[in-house]
Amino acid sequence: MDYPYIKKNRAYIVKPVGGKESRGGVSKVQSRAKNEAAAKAAKMHSFCNWAGNQRANPAQIFHPKTVNDLIEIVHKAKAENMKIRCMATGHTWSSSSVVNDDGFLVVVKNMDRIFKPVNVKGDVWHVEIETGVTVKNLDDYLRKHNPPLAMACNVGAECIRYGGILSMGSHGAATHTRSLTDLVDTVKIIDASGTMNTFSKEGDPVEFSAAALNLGLFGIIHTYTLRVEPMFKLQMRDTFPPLHYYFGSPQIGGPRLKAMVLGNDQTQFFYWPFHTFDRTIKHERVWVKEWHRTDLPVTKSHRRVRFQRLIETIKTATNNTFVKAMAKFPQLTPMISPHLCARVTKNADQVLHAPNAIHFWGGMEHIPSMALEMAIKADENFENVVKSWSYVIEQVHEHAQRKEFPLNLMLEMRFLKASQMIMSNMYDEDPDAIFATMELVSAVNTKGFEEFSAKMAQYWMETYRSQPHWAKMWEHVPGIVPYLQQQTGDRYNKFEEIRKKYDPQGMFMNGTFANLLGY
Template identity: 55%
Template sequence: MAIQQDTQDQVIVEHLATANTMTTTAQESLIEELKIAAAKSNGLLDSILHPFHHETQPAWTNWAKNQSCDPTEIFNPTNLADLTEIVLKAKANGKKIRCAASGHSWSSTSVTDGYLVVVNKMEKVHRPVWDDELRSWTVMIETGVLVKDLDDVLRENDPPLALPSNVVLDSVRYGGILSLGCHGAATQTRTLPDLVSEVTIIDADGNLNTFTKRNPEEFAAATVNLGLLGVIYTYTLRVEPMFNLHVTDTYPLLSEYFSTPSIGGPKLKAMVLGNDQTEIFYWPFNTPNLGAANDHIWIKQWQRTQVLPVSVSATAESFKKWCQGYQTQFGDHLYEFMAHNPSSAPFVNCLLYKAIGGKDSEEVLKAPDAIHYQAGIDNLPCVDLEMAFKVNEDFSNVVVAWNYVIDQLYEYASRGEFPFNLTLEMRFVKSSTMLMSAAYDIDPEAIYCMIEVLSVNNTPGFNEFSSKMAKFWMDNFQARPHWAKMWEHVPGIVPYLRRQGSERFDRFEAIRKKYDPNGMFMNATFAGVLGH
């Protein structure tokens, strides 16, 4: 099917490419114009929509639609008493329990045929308090609190507060983020669970247990607990006074940082260690001619500043987020077409890169606005494999890991195969003390590269391609999977993990059995990893 661009579709692309340079009045007018353009559009958008296929739906499906299940019963608790009652009911009836929140995990962590506890109504944020022992502000949150809701509470506090690092999405919930070991891009801050000072969990007998660093071994298991010690009730996080971040976005040639390991590695090291946060992206096929020679990358850098004021008004920031949401809705239709027509990937990606990428910029934002820089990600269902590996002294292994993906991208394309079509990205964090963290290390100065490949949902060949990337990273850099992303499809990964990490997994398992001796909270996702 040929792609035809009519006038209305071209209006959308051109306006979205220039929206951030408009005055506030022009931005407000553009919102109305884009709504009209979208309603009238009968070219590109309509040509790539497909008839809706009706079928029986499972009781629960995750956001990416790659995991689903039909639990015996689904619960929506609102308080501690509800959680305790559910656990005691499961014990009496011999049922297993798994939990879910926003469903943004790609792995089968929430899948169960027993009881599914959806914690989205457990959303209380306690008032932040100063902790004299920790010499830090802390805030206690229930397991179902949204990232955005905590941000809002911290902004309104006196004094205003913020997390030093976070995930990009603000539409996900902390129970999943913390229990599965998620991370941001702030190198020195480590992973998000390393900000936890306390966690409370209801065990298999219905008892509420509190874990702190006073018992470091159990705390290291309970923070990234994978939902295996019980139902999480609260986390307490260390936060700090609100701060500004100077954000720069640049789009250099791929070869500037990834020419060779010996040249690119030291350049990457200097950049990463000089920033508060760093994230690097690559759009496949962002230039014509099916070759990487002229391809570009997107480098996003954050640096704390105590002198530069915020450069973007609240109105302009809200408008930018609105535009991003519209862009991703528009992009999703293109990506849907691409998934059904894989050979269109080079054209579609080149088109989108020209429309919204490649323009260097800088701005100063409040920390939450800078960290949650992209709205509308929920509009782009995708598949995602992510792994972590320890960075060597000169960062040369980072260059090798990155270039292998791009080499294979074009190798597959030369055969007319396009299994990787969304983005390659990586972030860097210092090691974690949490036993089940992908970045666990006894060396507190070790830096881990968190590298991931993403494709649009239903892209043919992604599982095979991503497995090949994972195998290369595992064989060469002893890489470990991010539990929240896709990893179970990688051949041989469970025996590999047992060989690599059995000592710390066995330490975790000893603690798990103390609080869940009969496996009420165990599921197939983690059973093999823990030696079952």
């Protein structure tokens, strides 16, 4: 029985040479890598993430289907003195899922049950889900419920699974809803002894906070219970103001930015490098997306939206040819970028049901990319946000003068209120504090991206005390571990104190977090 390849542009899992087979595996190879490099990697490694920057050789890979399977895996690991790490979709850029011949990899994609939603009171509903549930599957399930329900916020991609989203502290663009993990009411985790533990907000709030965003370090997460609400509509507006309107002067642009963010339910900025044909900052623009809750009638039916997303997915997959060309031939970046930008940017004002508005871009998974994201706490007038964003753009053009193009897809930004999860990069004791999350995105294999992103991260860290998104790239940033320990040592120490109660021997620990937590 072989572990299957997962189709191109997704994480793949293959049977290791001489490796053991697990109960619940899939027998038929679904697809194979089409180029020699991917084929060679498949022979050498039994795990590779979606972006291709993380590879490993676990001693054994499991595809559990039931909670009893999970418990048996823990008992087996304990008996054989093995580590355990879990994988949902493999969309994480950091090495959080990496475990080699000293451990087991547990792939939770078959753990995809959604339990019947419960009306707690008024418009507050709870829905319990297993960690293998995808964003799209939950959206579709809630839409068909009577009454129709929806998540208050969500990530943009529909293909990824909640086990990774919630345990790593991922977020959408909804400012007042905070991170997705802040929507968790209860989490059930099987610890290193094989015992099921239930953590809820009604219990110990600090322990719950650590368990909800636990980075996979408390055990195998079985289910999350999320707060959802009756289906609502969002008015989504797309505009393309000149870059200098918000990012010219910090004293002028900062207050403008703050007023817009506080006036919206959700706000997101995109910047494409070299999207103007004259290749200068002077005429550059930013794509601004704004969302407002509304009672206006929808302007597009769900069926029409799904058809549009299908077309977008096809276009995105086609665009990947040009994206690959930028990575392989960096000097072509200023010529290709304007065409890519023109394909996806246009003014629009429409009213959609919440999931259709939130997942506004189809086929993102078809462009494998590298990404680093840092959260910066906004100052009183958002002037530091303007400065930190502008610095990246200045550096992009400075590198271009040297014929270097390390950032070739986008600079992206969202705004969220502080998270209450102690391991969140947006944690703050002031619940009204607002963080700007800045993300650098380039095509896979883009020359110089790691160096450029590390340089930007160090600037943000030194100047604005920023912290990284755990699911994105961050381990390559020089000095980041001692920096984080210094900035957030008390929180990390508290987290480690709680973690040891459920995994005293470090069964679920891996190199990603061992140094960070002083394990």
